[in-house]
Amino acid sequence: MKVCKFGGTSMANAEQIKKVCSIVTSDPDRRIVVVSAPGKRFDSDTKITDMLIDCANRYLKNEDYETVLKAIVERYAEIARDLKLNEQITKDIENNLITRVSLPYNSSEKFMDRMKAAGEDNAARLVAFYLESQGIKAQYVNPRDAGLFLSDEYGNARVLPQSFKNLTRLKDMEGIIIFPGFFGYSLSGEVVTFPRGGSDITGSILAAALEVDVYENFTDVDSVFVANPKLIKDPKPISELTYREMRELSYAGFSVLHEETLEPVFQRGIPVNIRNTNNPSAPGTFITPTRDNHMNPVAGIAGDKGFCSININKYMMNREIGFGRKVLQILEEEFVPFEHMPSGIDDISIIIRKKYMDDEKKSRIMERVAKELRVDSISIEYDLGLVMVVGEGMKHTVGITHRIAKALALNGVNIRMINQGSSEVSIMLGVCEDDVDKAIVSIYDEFFK
Ligand code: ASP
Numbered sequence: 001m002k003v004c005k006f007g008g009t010s011m012a013n014a015e016q017i018k019k020v021c022s023i024v025t026s027d028p029d030r031r032i033v034v035v036s037a038p039g040k041r042f043d044s045d046t047k048i049t050d051m052l053i054d055c056a057n058r059y060l061k062n063e064d065y066e067t068v069l070k071a072i073v074e075r076y077a078e079i080a081r082d083l084k085l086n087e088q089i090t091k092d093i094e095n096n097l098i099t100r101v102s103l104p105y106n107s108s109e110k111f112m113d114r115m116k117a118a119g120e121d122n123a124a125r126l127v128a129f130y131l132e133s134q135g136i137k138a139q140y141v142n143p144r145d146a147g148l149f150l151s152d153e154y155g156n157a158r159v160l161p162q163s164f165k166n167l168t169r170l171k172d173m174e175g176i177i178i179f180p181g182f183f184g185y186s187l188s189g190e191v192v193t194f195p196r197g198g199s200d201i202t203g204s205i206l207a208a209a210l211e212v213d214v215y216e217n218f219t220d221v222d223s224v225f226v227a228n229p230k231l232i233k234d235p236k237p238i239s240e241l242t243y244r245e246m247r248e249l250s251y252a253g254f255s256v257l258h259e260e261t262l263e264p265v266f267q268r269g270i271p272v273n274i275r276n277t278n279n280p281s282a283p284g285t286f287i288t289p290t291r292d293n294h295m296n297p298v299a300g301i302a303g304d305k306g307f308c309s310i311n312i313n314k315y316m317m318n319r320e321i322g323f324g325r326k327v328l329q330i331l332e333e334e335f336v337p338f339e340h341m342p343s344g345i346d347d348i349s350i351i352i353r354k355k356y357m358d359d360e361k362k363s364r365i366m367e368r369v370a371k372e373l374r375v376d377s378i379s380i381e382y383d384l385g386l387v388m389v390v391g392e393g394m395k396h397t398v399g400i401t402h403r404i405a406k407a408l409a410l411n412g413v414n415i416r417m418i419n420q421g422s423s424e425v426s427i428m429l430g431v432c433e434d435d436v437d438k439a440i441v442s443i444y445d446e447f448f449k
Pocket of ligand 1 (some may be wrong): 007036047119181195196197198200
């Protein structure tokens, strides 16, 4: 059995939905289908989820929301017309949206999630209706009926453990199951959504609960690439990646799968196959627990901007027991997570995402570290970018760092810091923010050109 999830661009219009249905029906193992809300039809288009958020915000501010609501209904109506469906489905969708707006609510976040979830919910009803109209046995399944229960963290929910057992009942249902992504229910019965892009998480939870052979994640690219195609023309595709490599790459800016997506499948060792709805014969990229990494020790290169580094220096730091703990305790008390902590004998740098530190927090941390730890100097560097070179095979290969450093030196990129975790699955390079793109291109050329 396979779980397949289709993203927003695969659901954007009737033509795309037809492709989805032909992919699903071409393989009898594709029994469970998770759908996103219709996404962009063209670059400047608006996703239905964004329209729903706009509509909800207007309603909450007592502004005209009806125009947006009508536009949302029209998006579905157009799809239904192009699929030659009975008008009833559009009426049902319209009523569903009107009910969501008019039902009472006791907090704006609950109302917002109820509205956001409408995108996937109605898309799933529509796809099930279309398949049935083609004489294919299919049914829409509501996440509450299936037992997908989530924590009541609105817009940022996490799955509750009992959901996995509940969802096994989907196995016994007849026909193709069309399941809306992105939301579930709290134990008190409210609609709750995952973070944005969360339909991937729904697919992963279902794949894990049903212990399927593969979780197919259909999007609009043939595969994951070694580096960002916006920076490198025709970058090399990746046919296989491990969970750990994927996690490291998405941490540093790869935006293929939502960060939390892999956790449920990872726990059970279920492979993920990223594939293209517009080119279903392409094999795509497999994400698996292990891979044969002897041929290509470097799997991918990613980079991200927006970091800063607190640099602390104190003579004889290495002899002072508990120094690191005390610094981290200050960060903990300020609720600031840290990303990396490269150190020398007398200095330590703590790398933090800038978004976690406002000016007030920054001065408080600096002051406390200076005073409580009696350091010789403390400074903060702002324009820091990180480049990650990722690959499980680097562990067995001599000379990777040499090649990276050579590529950067030849292209005039200064390495401000370098860090390799003990697992050797990634090498982190701290460079000036303005150099991140150049660094990625230089390293790509060294290893893949
Ligand atoms: N429709 C939601 C979003 O745009 C969830 C998803 O597509 O995965 O974020």
